[in-house]
Amino acid sequence: MPRYVFRPNSSDCTELPSPRHDELATLAAAVQKGDADALRTFLTTIVPYLLRIVRRVLGPEHPDLEDVTYEAAYAAVEGLSRFRGEGTVKHFACRVAVLTAMNVRRRDSTAKRARQRETVDFDGLPSDRPGPEQNLLTASLVPIVRDLVATLPQPLAEALTLHVILGYTVPEIVESCGAREETIRSRLRLAKQALRKRVLGNPVLREVLEAEL
């Protein structure tokens, strides 16, 4: 039975305020003026969200969670001067975190491909992370979605991340990315097809999922 009534934590980043009321706008303006106290307050407000976003995209076992969160927080503060008021400041910071984490995931993926060409097989080294077979046995879609984030074209990966990983509705993605609604729906449709292809291309997962469905 699908889980239709899951209720996320009340402080989750998916609970987005109305665009008309942006509680961080005043704080962000003070940060841009160089107010150190405002900067600390701003960071105290957004960093927990950014940490959770980074963890969702990279996975809780990723060794660079803290560093990536730092990169995201720094980029969000630096990017405030370019923020033109589309959506809320929190939306903006969350999107910066998504893009930062996505880039790390893509970088990891590229590095992994490069390592495969080396003589030493690093993939053969023992790891405490669950392997693909273990993931398949638990029939989890999470690793597949994370893998798609690293391999799909960037606009599709961003739409996939915002919708599936962070739980944004289409209007919220439109507000966050500044793209047209039809464009976002089209990207999500392509991402869905990619996910289906990836799932159906794996016999074990396909079997488990079809039995569940």
Next chain:
Amino acid sequence: MRDRIEDLSIHARRGELGESGLRQLALSLESSREARLFHEAGCEFDESDSVLAGDDAIAKRVINRVMTSRNRNSRRRLRSYRFGLAMVAWTAAAAAAAPLFVASAVIRPNTLANGENATVLHTSKGHQPRPLVAIARPEPQLSQPDMEHEPLSANTAMPSEPRVDHPRARSDAQLVGLSPRELNTSLQLFAEANRMRRTGRLSDAMRQYAALQKEYPSSAETHVADIALGMLRLQSGWADAALSHFRRYLEISPAGDLAPEALWGEAQALTALRRPGVARRSYSTLLRRYPESAYASAARAKLQVEP
């Protein structure tokens, strides 16, 4: 209806759907395997999301790192801004003085009978000398050995000009004698050397800095390059050479923007040369003059630890 499956799914994940909404979503998901996969994946992400025990500590560390980086970068930006302003001023002055510079190619120094320095311009008609007061020549006392500046190299002096021990010892008029092309090229050399240093090509960077100092002894970059070159020489184990670079910077700009770096480098070089007593004096000077600098706490620690 199909277009709204995505939004229904999200509202369901947030627990915002009523009974009819859930029924509508269930019907929609029955008809679309792709939407079902999306919804399932989203639910899995929601379930795995939680606040972990160490999150507060991580958040605090991240906040402190961002605060520190922002402070450090704002100071760097201020220094770069000042440096940029100086470069713009010099370039503008060089451009303004370009016609005079061209004219100076046919000027030769002449000593008047009363002993005062003057410059004369040889005109094309009859080569009759005409005094030109607009161009200042370097004051002779600037090149006196009592400046105690170590010459960069034997080739640093321009062949057609009086020998000057160091670029900053030259007059402003001589500084603006550099053409904009030369300024651009010295900038390019400097930028190239910096790029090499950042990418870890330390030997190449040292060669490039040295070439800059040799070819453009009057440029502002040459002066700044003393610090970079000093640091690189220190890293390479040539503490003696590094010391001379730091000291030269301090002699020319005792209160320059990079004086804290120069003092820190000087102390490090002296320590490497096993002269801890003199090094302590450098640390003390650094602390006294720049108590708020990035090196202050490290210098304080060095003074406390080292005998």
